[in-house]
Amino acid sequence: MEGIRVWRWKQFDNLGLPTHEVKELVKALQHRKITLGKEEDGVIWAGTKSGRYSTKEGYNTLSEQGHTTAKDILLKICWDKRCLPKAGLYAWLALHNKLLTTDLFRKMGYEGPSKCSLCEKVEESINHLLLTCEYSYNCWSWLRKQLNWYSPIPDSVIAMFQAWPIMNKGYIYEGLWVAAPSMLVWELWKERNRRIFREDKLEWQQLTNKIEAAIIELINSHYMKNHKNLEMSQWDDKMRLKWIGLKIPLFVGDGLVSAIHKRRDCKWMPPEEG
Numbered sequence: 001m002e003g004i005r006v007w008r009w010k011q012f013d014n015l016g017l018p019t020h021e022v023k024e025l026v027k028a029l030q031h032r033k034i035t036l037g038k039e040e041d042g043v044i045w046a047g048t049k050s051g052r053y054s055t056k057e058g059y060n061t062l063s064e065q066g067h068t069t070a071k072d073i074l075l076k077i078c079w080d081k082r083c084l085p086k087a088g089l090y091a092w093l094a095l096h097n098k099l100l101t102t103d104l105f106r107k108m109g110y111e112g113p114s115k116c117s118l119c120e121k122v123e124e125s126i127n128h129l130l131l132t133c134e135y136s137y138n139c140w141s142w143l144r145k146q147l148n149w150y151s152p153i154p155d156s157v158i159a160m161f162q163a164w165p166i167m168n169k170g171y172i173y174e175g176l177w178v179a180a181p182s183m184l185v186w187e188l189w190k191e192r193n194r195r196i197f198r199e200d201k202l203e204w205q206q207l208t209n210k211i212e213a214a215i216i217e218l219i220n221s222h223y224m225k226n227h228k229n230l231e232m233s234q235w236d237d238k239m240r241l242k243w244i245g246l247k248i249p250l251f252v253g254d255g256l257v258s259a260i261h262k263r264r265d266c267k268w269m270p271p272e273e274g
């Protein structure tokens with residue numbers, strides 16, 4: 001039988017939730033009118049009409065919940081579809097201090113060596129390992145130079161991400177702004193693990209070569225899938241010179257025409273000194 005009832009919520013003990021979450025759940029369900037239908041019960045994602053979850057829908061829902069601009073940028077450069085998903089995930093964990101660096105191990109009672117494996121000088125912490133360490137700082141400086149972006153480097157990873165600009169919106173290489181920071185964090189974390197667990201290492205110049213190749217592969221593969229409305233700015237033109245290997249897929253019909261058309265409007269820029 002179908003009908004609307006006011007449900008009496010009583011038993012939550014077997015859900016294994018913490019007390020404060022049970023209280024919130026009870027509050028949310030009180031006086032909730034429940035419609036009983038004939039369909040089987042199932043789990044749905046409430047953020048969409050279809051009830052199906054996807055990363056994009058998750059991102060949209062979080063974005064719509066009134067987060068501050070600073071938080072929006074963190075969401076964007078960790079969870080945007082142009083990021084490498086595992087790189088975005090590790091960057092997100094780093095931003096929330098959830099990567100197991102040795103300073104956290106120490107707080108948990110670990111008493112072994114806790115030196116940063118990149119410089120072997122200072123105790124390892126998220127901000128040191130992923131930003132202020134000389135090794136990491138060189139990598140960030142390289143990346144910013146590669147993006148033609150020069151401004152003071154903040155002293156924490158989260159400040160770096162919050163200050164990260166997404167410029168050149170709607171142009172060909174906008175994805176570089178979006179995908180690059182998480183890729184850098186991910187490669188730094190892998191380099192740290194390479195040194196600890198494989199007793200092998202790359203110099204920072206070798207790591208930046210690797211980061212560049214990874215970003216180019218990511219951006220190119222994105223173009224292969226999304227090749228509409230390509231437009232090129234002067235910045236994009238510069239990026240083509242700096243990131244050898246970035247390519248506009250030649251097989252796209254309208255997109256290529258649009259890109260060439262826009263390029264004709266670009267002024268020639270003299271190459272940078274050096």
Ligand SMILES: [Zn+2]
Nearest residue numbers: 116118119133
């Ligand atoms: Zn260090």
